[in-house]
Amino acid sequence: MTRILLVDDDKDIRQLLTLYLQNEGYNIIEAENGEEAIEMMNKHHPDIVLLDVMMPKKDGFTIVQEIRQSGNAVPVLMLTARQEDMDLIQGLTYGADDYIKKPFNPLEVIARVKAMLRRVNQFQLSQSSEARLIGPFELREDERLILKENEPLALTKREFDLLSLLLTQAKRVFTAEELYEKIWQEDALGSSSNAVMVLIHKLREKVEETPKSPRYIQTVWGVGYKLEP
Structure with a gap:
C-alpha cells in the first residue's frame, strides 16, 4: 500500500x-x-x-x-x-x-x-529494463541476474529478491519485519526475524569476502540491515 x-x-x-x-x-x-x-x-x-x-x-x-x-x-x-x-x-x-x-x-x-x-x-x-551499477555489483532485473565484479552470483529466488532490494535502495536501513514482508510476501510473524537472519547469513556467504566481517551487507544493531556499496 x-x-x-x-x-x-x-x-x-x-x-x-x-x-x-x-x-x-x-x-x-x-x-x-x-x-x-x-x-x-x-x-x-x-x-x-x-x-x-x-x-x-x-x-x-x-x-x-x-x-x-x-x-x-x-x-x-x-x-x-x-x-x-x-x-x-x-x-x-x-x-x-x-x-x-x-x-x-x-x-x-x-x-x-x-x-x-x-x-x-x-x-x-x-530504469528496471536497464542494468544498474551499484558499487561492485551489476543488477540486471529483467534477467534476474546480479554480478559482482563481473562474475555472476549463484542466488536462490529469495536471495536474489533480497539482494536486489538492498541494492536498489542502498544505504537504507530495513527492519527484519520489513524485509520479511517484502521477500516472503506475507505478514511478519514471531519467527520472521530468524528467517531473515538465516537468509542474510546465506547471502553473505555468497557476497562477502569475509562473511563474519561483512563489507557490504551490514547489520545496524537494534534496527535491521542495509547494503553499503
Missing part, C-alpha cells in the same frame, strides 16, 4: 486530507510539526510527502532541504498559504516537486498525488 506522509500543523486540514486519501486506498502517516516530520520520514519511509510550509519547530523549506541532503528522492508536494512567487520558487529550488496553494480542493490534491506517483512508477519501470 502506498504510504503518504502528511505534514501540517492544522489538525482540520490533516483530518480532511486523510479522509479523502484513505478513500483512495492510501496509507496515511501524520505529523504536526517539522521535527515530527523528520522522525516519521526515518521511521516509515513514505512513498510521497505532503508538506506544509509554515509550521512550528521546522518549516517546510528546511524539511525539504534535509530530505534532499540525505539523498532521499521521495516526491514532495508542498502545501502553502504563501502566495508570493519567490516563496514558491524557493520551495522548488530546495527540492520540492510541486506545490499547491491553500485553500485547495482536496480532489485537486488527490489528482496531484496520483500524477506524481504515476511519474515515479514510469521512471522506475524505465
